[in-house]
Amino acid sequence: MRNLVILFLLSTILFSQLTEISGYVESEGDGFIIGSPQYFGYNKLRLDLDAYPTDALTIKASISSKLFWGKSEWSFGDFMPVSEELASTTYTISDTTNIDFLYSQLDLEWMHLTIGKQPLSMGGGFVWNPTNIFIQKDLLDPSYELVGINSFRASLPINKSELDIIIQPNDNLESNIYSAFNTNLFNHNLSLVGLQMNQIELNEEFSEESSKVLGLGFSTVGEIFGLGIWSEYLLKSDINFDNPQNEFVIGGDYTFDFQTYVMLEAFHQDNGAEFNTAYNDIDLLNYVAGNTKALAKDYVFGMLKHPLGEYSSISLSGIYNYSDNSYIAIPQVDWNPIDNLDLMVSIFKSVGSEKTEFEVQNIGGRLRMRVYF
Amino acid sequence: MRKFYSTIFILMLCSTKLFATELTADAILDSMNTVMSPENSKATMKQVIVTTSGRERIFEYEYYSGNKGKNLLMRYIKPKKVKNNAFLIANNGDDITVYFPRTRRTRKLASHAKKQKVQGSDFSYEDFSGSESWKEDYTVKLFESSNKNLYSLEFIPKDDIITSYSKMQILVRKSDYYPTELKYYDDKGIHHKTLFLEDIRVIEEFPTAMAMRMVNHIEKTETRMEILDITYNITFDENFFTERNLKKGK
Numbered sequence: 001m002r003n004l005v006i007l008f009l010l011s012t013i014l015f016s017q018l019t020e021i022s023g024y025v026e027s028e029g030d031g032f033i034i035g036s037p038q039y040f041g042y043n044k045l046r047l048d049l050d051a052y053p054t055d056a057l058t059i060k061a062s063i064s065s066k067l068f069w070g071k072s073e074w075s076f077g078d079f080m081p082v083s084e085e086l087a088s089t090t091y092t093i094s095d096t097t098n099i100d101f102l103y104s105q106l107d108l109e110w111m112h113l114t115i116g117k118q119p120l121s122m123g124g125g126f127v128w129n130p131t132n133i134f135i136q137k138d139l140l141d142p143s144y145e146l147v148g149i150n151s152f153r154a155s156l157p158i159n160k161s162e163l164d165i166i167i168q169p170n171d172n173l174e175s176n177i178y179s180a181f182n183t184n185l186f187n188h189n190l191s192l193v194g195l196q197m198n199q200i201e202l203n204e205e206f207s208e209e210s211s212k213v214l215g216l217g218f219s220t221v222g223e224i225f226g227l228g229i230w231s232e233y234l235l236k237s238d239i240n241f242d243n244p245q246n247e248f249v250i251g252g253d254y255t256f257d258f259q260t261y262v263m264l265e266a267f268h269q270d271n272g273a274e275f276n277t278a279y280n281d282i283d284l285l286n287y288v289a290g291n292t293k294a295l296a297k298d299y300v301f302g303m304l305k306h307p308l309g310e311y312s313s314i315s316l317s318g319i320y321n322y323s324d325n326s327y328i329a330i331p332q333v334d335w336n337p338i339d340n341l342d343l344m345v346s347i348f349k350s351v352g353s354e355k356t357e358f359e360v361q362n363i364g365g366r367l368r369m370r371v372y373f
Numbered sequence: 374m375r376k377f378y379s380t381i382f383i384l385m386l387c388s389t390k391l392f393a394t395e396l397t398a399d400a401i402l403d404s405m406n407t408v409m410s411p412e413n414s415k416a417t418m419k420q421v422i423v424t425t426s427g428r429e430r431i432f433e434y435e436y437y438s439g440n441k442g443k444n445l446l447m448r449y450i451k452p453k454k455v456k457n458n459a460f461l462i463a464n465n466g467d468d469i470t471v472y473f474p475r476t477r478r479t480r481k482l483a484s485h486a487k488k489q490k491v492q493g494s495d496f497s498y499e500d501f502s503g504s505e506s507w508k509e510d511y512t513v514k515l516f517e518s519s520n521k522n523l524y525s526l527e528f529i530p531k532d533d534i535i536t537s538y539s540k541m542q543i544l545v546r547k548s549d550y551y552p553t554e555l556k557y558y559d560d561k562g563i564h565h566k567t568l569f570l571e572d573i574r575v576i577e578e579f580p581t582a583m584a585m586r587m588v589n590h591i592e593k594t595e596t597r598m599e600i601l602d603i604t605y606n607i608t609f610d611e612n613f614f615t616e617r618n619l620k621k622g623k
Binding site for chain 1: 422424425430431452453454456467468475476477478480481482483484485486488489490493494535537559560594612615617621
């Protein structure tokens with residue numbers, strides 16, 4: 001079925017006179033010491049197809065294939081501080097071909113409509129976005145592109161503001177609904193958010209349970225005294241308002257005259273896992289499954305970045321888990337030696353006592369090369 | 374009607390030229406803004422960045438300017454890596470929003486980000502903001518120029534203005550009030566960059582620098598910009614300089 005879709009998509013778009021094809025090839029190699037040194041990586045092809053049948057209509061599709069190499073059989077204990085019973089549970093990763101995006105967009109003067117598997121990014125947070133109920137970023141690589149979400153999105157301009165409505169239908173038609181009123185207030189971008197979502201969580205028997213959750217929140221991006229400042233807040237609860245939960249992010253950034261850039265972001269979630277001497281397996285699996293924004297309650301992310309010449313930069317970023325006192329530090333060099341080529345080298349150094357979130361990996365490294373075409 | 378306005382415009386230029394020796398700095402700045410800030414423009418630009426090692430990096434982008442340079446939208450066309458990356462500079466540089474097409478994310482930049490280089494070039498976001506607000510934002514003084522065909526203006530930012538420059542010096546042609554050179558001084562008063570405006574031609578009645586060169590005297594680098602095509606005969610609808618339109622790369 002998937003091949004048919006791809007064939008249809010390719011043939012439709014390739015024969016259009018107004019098609020643009022671009023993409024990239026990305027190769028990544030990773031090495032970590034997990035007891036003993038482990039090596040793995042992938043080669044990825046990403047193909048982006050854009051077509052513009054009329055001025056008001058846009059069709060976009062992205063297909064990616066990933067071929068993995070190296071270690072393919074993983075156990076939960078390789079990357080999570082799970083209990084010994086769960087640590088030896090294994091799974092195998094295999095090559096994938098996915099349609100990352102497939103959507104059409106209609107731009108009218110009074111409405112913008114997007115239907116299909118589309119990228120959804122919202123909220124001011126760099127690493128964490130409490131108001132994004134659709135997808136989460138990779139904690140160790142928050143700026144990496146995310147796959148699309150099958151949804152319907154309508155944006156209605158109202159003077160200089162906008163009403164944004166996103167509906168993600170589920171198989172039981174209990175849709176995730178996000179609505180936001182986006183405006184500008186005192187030179188700050190402000191989004192007032194109301195949402196409904198199906199929260200999925202694992203129960204004690206490790207089976208999924210779904211419950212309807214309502215949420216109210218906001219997101220701001222602006223500046224105070226020359227500092228870039230952003231915040232994001234979500235209050236969510238079940239329909240009876242029995243168990244209200246808060247999630248928030250606050251962050252700031254600054255560029256010094258000597259071009260060094262510094263960023264700090266703090267995140268809190270009431271429903272984060274408790275850490276005493278270890279985390280509960282259920283909490284760990286909920287996090288890995290993407291059912292929670294993060295594992296623990298409180299985190300701080302920091303980044304320091306400085307350009308080295310015109311096309312390279314050196315940075316040091318880190319995430320500190322305030323709840324279990326563990327952290328991971330990531331020094332990284334980015335280099336763009338010629339047009340359309342990105343190189344990235346990073347090292348991951350984890351520090352924490354036994355069974356903490358970042359204790360498992362010890363030390364690792366990553367080399368990534370991306371060639372755009 | 375258009376011809377009528379052109380005639381008035383030329384007459385105004387000629388009349389100010391007659392009294393050139395008595396002009397004040399503010400009057401010269403007003404005249405410069407008149408010739409520098411057509412109501413709207415659309416251009417395709419080529420940007421060549423000469424790195425410290427002498428290598429050249431070439432970018433191409435679309436450039437849209439509206440409301441006399443108050444609003445600006447730039448969208449990269451080449452190379453593939455940055456295609457459809459775009460930024461919007463609104464309200465004379467007070468509001469900068471960047472757009473990343475791979476994540477379809479827009480981000481409002483705080484004023485500190487104006488200092489950042491745009492795609493590794495010698496231009497910062499701040500350098501792209503229009504000159505319309507300079508009269509309010511700077512104290513302008515007129516100085517003797519060693520070249521009798523040029524006015525020399527000095528711009529000192531007022532206390533409440535956030536800028537990475539402590540001073541700008543601009544050389545302006547007496548013949549048509551078009552600038553030929555802008556010198557930027559950093560917060561320590563060191564001459565940091567110079568923008569040369571070259572190959573000045575009259576396009577649709579407006580003097581236009583078809584080539585610009587920003588020389589960074591500290592880092593010994595240079596960025597050249599060439600106008601590949603330009604028109605001033607264009608109008609934009611009211612939603613053109615908005616975040617929504619920023620996302621619409623083609």
